[in-house]
Amino acid sequence: MTSWLLVMPIAVPFATAVLAYLMRRAPSGRWISLTGSVLSLVASIALLIAVLNEGVIAAQMSNWDAPFGITLVADYLGVVMVVITAITGLATAVYALGEIPERIEHLGYHALFQTLIAGVTGAFLTGDLFNLYVWFEVMLISSFGLLVLGGTREQLDAGIKYVALNLVSTIIFLSGIGLLYGVTGTLNMADLREAVANAEDQTLITVIAMMFMVGFGVKAGVFPLFFWLPASYHTPTFAVSAVFAGLLTKVGVYAMMRMFTLVFVGDVGFTHEILIWVSLLTMLTGVLGAAAQTDFRKILSFHIISQIGYMTLGLALYTPLALMGGVFYLVHHIIVKANLFLVSGVANKLAGSTDLRRIGGLYKSSPFLAALFIVPAFSLAGFPPLSGFWAKYLIVKAAIELDAWFVAFIALFVGLLTIFSMTKIWGMAFWKPHPDGIDPVPERVPAKIRVPMMLPIIGLAIMTVVIGFFPEPFVQFAETAATQLLDPSDYVTTVLGAQR
Amino acid sequence: MNSIIFTAGARILVALLFVFSLFMLLRGHHLPGGGFIGGLLGAVAFIVYSLACGPAEAKSALRVSPEGIAIVGLGIALVAGLVSFLFGDPFFTGQWYWVGGDSYETSLFSLNTVLVFDIGVYLVVLGSILSLAYAFEEET
Amino acid sequence: MEALTALVVGLLVAASVYLMLARNFMRFLFGLILLSNAANLVIFASGRMTKGAPALVPYGADTPAGVVGNALPQALVLTAIVIGFGLLAFTLALAFETYRRLRTMDTDKMRVAEPKDADEDMK
Numbered sequence: 001m002t003s004w005l006l007v008m009p010i011a012v013p014f015a016t017a018v019l020a021y022l023m024r025r026a027p028s029g030r031w032i033s034l035t036g037s038v039l040s041l042v043a044s045i046a047l048l049i050a051v052l053n054e055g056v057i058a059a060q061m062s063n064w065d066a067p068f069g070i071t072l073v074a075d076y077l078g079v080v081m082v083v084i085t086a087i088t089g090l091a092t093a094v095y096a097l098g099e100i101p102e103r104i105e106h107l108g109y110h111a112l113f114q115t116l117i118a119g120v121t122g123a124f125l126t127g128d129l130f131n132l133y134v135w136f137e138v139m140l141i142s143s144f145g146l147l148v149l150g151g152t153r154e155q156l157d158a159g160i161k162y163v164a165l166n167l168v169s170t171i172i173f174l175s176g177i178g179l180l181y182g183v184t185g186t187l188n189m190a191d192l193r194e195a196v197a198n199a200e201d202q203t204l205i206t207v208i209a210m211m212f213m214v215g216f217g218v219k220a221g222v223f224p225l226f227f228w229l230p231a232s233y234h235t236p237t238f239a240v241s242a243v244f245a246g247l248l249t250k251v252g253v254y255a256m257m258r259m260f261t262l263v264f265v266g267d268v269g270f271t272h273e274i275l276i277w278v279s280l281l282t283m284l285t286g287v288l289g290a291a292a293q294t295d296f297r298k299i300l301s302f303h304i305i306s307q308i309g310y311m312t313l314g315l316a317l318y319t320p321l322a323l324m325g326g327v328f329y330l331v332h333h334i335i336v337k338a339n340l341f342l343v344s345g346v347a348n349k350l351a352g353s354t355d356l357r358r359i360g361g362l363y364k365s366s367p368f369l370a371a372l373f374i375v376p377a378f379s380l381a382g383f384p385p386l387s388g389f390w391a392k393y394l395i396v397k398a399a400i401e402l403d404a405w406f407v408a409f410i411a412l413f414v415g416l417l418t419i420f421s422m423t424k425i426w427g428m429a430f431w432k433p434h435p436d437g438i439d440p441v442p443e444r445v446p447a448k449i450r451v452p453m454m455l456p457i458i459g460l461a462i463m464t465v466v467i468g469f470f471p472e473p474f475v476q477f478a479e480t481a482a483t484q485l486l487d488p489s490d491y492v493t494t495v496l497g498a499q500r
Numbered sequence: 501m502n503s504i505i506f507t508a509g510a511r512i513l514v515a516l517l518f519v520f521s522l523f524m525l526l527r528g529h530h531l532p533g534g535g536f537i538g539g540l541l542g543a544v545a546f547i548v549y550s551l552a553c554g555p556a557e558a559k560s561a562l563r564v565s566p567e568g569i570a571i572v573g574l575g576i577a578l579v580a581g582l583v584s585f586l587f588g589d590p591f592f593t594g595q596w597y598w599v600g601g602d603s604y605e606t607s608l609f610s611l612n613t614v615l616v617f618d619i620g621v622y623l624v625v626l627g628s629i630l631s632l633a634y635a636f637e638e639e640t
Numbered sequence: 641m642e643a644l645t646a647l648v649v650g651l652l653v654a655a656s657v658y659l660m661l662a663r664n665f666m667r668f669l670f671g672l673i674l675l676s677n678a679a680n681l682v683i684f685a686s687g688r689m690t691k692g693a694p695a696l697v698p699y700g701a702d703t704p705a706g707v708v709g710n711a712l713p714q715a716l717v718l719t720a721i722v723i724g725f726g727l728l729a730f731t732l733a734l735a736f737e738t739y740r741r742l743r744t745m746d747t748d749k750m751r752v753a754e755p756k757d758a759d760e761d762m763k
Binding site: 164178 | 675676682687716720728730735738741752
Binding site: 003004007011014015017018019021022059060061062063108111 | 568
C-alpha cells in the first residue's frame with residue numbers, strides 16, 4: 001500500500017492533465033482541473049499522515065529493488081513540500097477560474113498546469129538522481145509552455161531568456177550526474193551517500209558537488225545565476241507567475257538541501273562555506289535589485305531571489321537549528337510569495353496595470369484587499385507575529401549561536417530593506433490616489449471573476465496568520481525534518497531495505 | 501515539392517513505413533524495437549506523406565490533432581502503470597497473462613501491461629514529433 | 641578510447657562555449673546543442689568503454705553470456721537524448737516564433753519585457 005500512497009500525489013495530476021486536455025474546449029475542463037487539484041491535496045495529506053505515523057517511507061517502482069530500480073521516498077522534508085505544492089496548486093487552480101480567459105484555456109492551460117504540479121511533486125518524492133533529472137525536465141517543459149501561453153511579445157522575449165538559462169543549468173546538472181555515475185557506479189541517492197564517502201578521489205567529488213551547486217543554483221536563482229528570474233516572472237498570467245514564484249525556485253533549493261545533506265557532506269568546510277557567501281550576496285543583490293524597480297511583479301521577483309538567500313543560508317550554516325529554519329522558511333515562503341503574486345493580479349484587474357506609477361487608490365476603494373496585502377507583505381519582511389518572523393528568527397538565532405555576527409547582521413539588514421520595498425508598494429499602489437483619477441472599487445470586476453480570485457488570497461493569508469500565531473507544531477515538524485536531514489540513516493536504511 | 505515520382509512512390513512508402521512501425525512496436529518486449537522507435541517511424545511516415553502531398557492533406561489523413569494523440573498516449577501509459585494496483589503490486593509492475601500456456605515458451609501469445617505501456621509511448625512519441633514537425637511546417 | 645572520448649567532449653564544450661558567447665540567439669542555440677551532446681558523451685563514457693556484446697540475455701538463460709557492455713549508461717543516454725531533443729526542438733520553435741514577432745535574433749535587442757525607462761537610462 002505504501003507504494004500507492006507515494007504514487008498518487010504524482011499520478012493524480014497526470015491523470016487530471018490528460019482529462020483536462022481532452023475537455024479543454026468544454027466548460028467542464030476547468031472544473032476537472034479543480035477537482036484534480038482537490039484530489040491531489042487529499043492524496044498528499046494521506047501521505048503526510050502515513051509519514052507522521054511511520055516515519056520515512058519508501059517504495060520501489062515496478063518491484064525492482066533499490067539501488068537498481070527507481071525509488072520513491074518521503075521523509076518529513078519531502079512530504080511537507082508535497083503537501084504545500086498541492087495547497088499552492090489548489091489555490092492557483094481556484095484563482096485560474098477567475099483569471100484565465102477562455103482563449104488560453106483552449107490552448108491547454110489546465111493540462112500544462114497539472115503537468116507542472118506533477119513534475120514538481122515527482123521531484124520532491126524521487127529517491128533516484130536520474131529520475132530527479134527527468135522530473136526537472138517535466139517541470140521545465142510544462143513551465144516553458146505556461147510561460148509563453150498566449151504568445152504576447154513580452155512573453156516571447158521573457159521565454160527566450162528563461163528557456164536558454166534553464167537549459168544550460170539542466171545540461172550542467174546532467175553532466176554532473178554522468179561524472180558521479182562514473183565515479184560511484186550508482187545513482188540511487190541513499191546508495192550514493194556511502195559510495196561518495198568511500199570514493200577514492202575526493203577532489204573529483206568536490207568538483208562534481210560544485211557542478212550540482214551551479215545546476216541547482218540556476219534553478220533556485222542564487223547569486224550570480226539568477227538573471228533569468230526577474231526577466232521572466234512578470235510576463236505570464238498571474239496564476240502562472242504565482243505558481244512559478246511559489247514552487248519552481250523552491251525545487252532548486254530542495255534539491256540543493258537534499259544533495260548537500262545526504263550525499264555531498266565529505267567536505268562541508270569548503271562547499272558550505274561557499275554557500276554562505278553565495279547566500280549573503282543573493283540576499284543583498286535581490287533586495288537591492290527590488291529597490292530599483294517600479295513594477296509590482298518585478299519587485300516581487302527580486303524579493304524571491306533575496307528570500308532564496310535565507311533558505312540556502314539555513315543549509316549553508318549546517319547546524320540543526322539553521323536547517324530547521326531553512327525548512328520552515330521554505331514552507332512559509334511558498335505560501336507568502338504565491339499569495340503576493342495573486343494579490344498583484346487582483347490589483348492589476350482593479351487598477352488596470354502592474355506599473356506602480358500608473359496605479360493607486362487601492363486602499364481607499366478596496367480596504368479589504370489592502371488588509372490581505374499587508375498580511376503576506378509583512379510576513380515576508382519578518383514582522384512578528386506572522387510566519388516570516390519565526391522563519392527569520394530561527395535562521396538569525398542559528399547564525400548568532402555560531403558567532404557568525406556578520407551573517408546575522410546581513411540577514412537582519414536585508415529584512416529591513418524588505419520592509420522598504422513593501423512600504424513602497426503600499427505607498428504607490430494602495431495609499432496614493434490613482435493618477436488617472438480612476439476609483440478602483442472591486443465592483444468594477446464582475447463577481448464571477450472577483451470571487452474565485454479573492455478566495456485563495458484569503459485562504460493563504462489565513463494560513464500565514466495561523467502559522468504565525470501557532471508556530472509550535474510547525475516548528476516541531478521542521479525540527480524533525482532537520483534532524484532527518486542531518487542524520488539520514490533512517491532515510492538510507494528505509495530506501496535500501498524497502499520492499500514493496 | 502511537386503515531383504511526380506516522389507508523390508506516387510510516397511503512397512507505397514508511407515504504407516510500408518507505417519506497417520513497419522507497428523511491427524517494431526509489437527515485437528518490442530523480447531526483441532529490439534519498442535514503442536519509442538515505432539513512434540518515430542510512424543512520425544516519419546506522416547512527415548514523408550506531408551512532404552509529398554502537402555501538410556493540409558497529411559493533417560486530414562491523421563484526422564485528430566497530434567497533441568491529442570500524445571496526451572491520449574500519456575493517459576494509456578498511466579493506465580498501464582495503474583493496472584498493477586488491482587493485483588496488489590507496486591506501481592508499474594508488469595502484469596502478464598499467458599494465453600494457452602503459463603510462460604513465454606509454452607504460450608501462444610500474452611496479454612500484458614508492458615505492451616499497453618509501449619502503445620502509450622508509441623502514441624506520445626508519434627504525437628509529439630508530429631506536433632513539432634507541423635509547427636515548423638506552418639511557419640515556413 | 642576513454643582518452644579520445646574525453647578529448648571529443650573537451651572540443652565540443654569549447655566549441656559550444658564559443659558559440660554561446662555570441663549575441664545571435666541561433667548561435668547560442670547551436671552551442672546548446674553541442675553542449676548537450678557533450679553531456680551525453682560524458683554519461684556514455686562514465687559507463688566505461690569495454691569491448692563486449694550488447695547486454696542481451698540469450699534465449700532460455702538467466703544471465704548474459706560472456707562480457708557485455710554496461711547497459712545502464714546507454715539507457716540513460718537514450719533518455720537524455722530524447723529529452724534533450726524535445727527541449728531543443730521546442731526552443732527552436734520558440735526562437736522562430738520570437739523572430740517572427742520581434743524581428744530580431746540579437747539578444748541585446750530583446751528588451752521588450754524590460755521596463756521602458758530602464759532602456760532610456762542606458763542610452
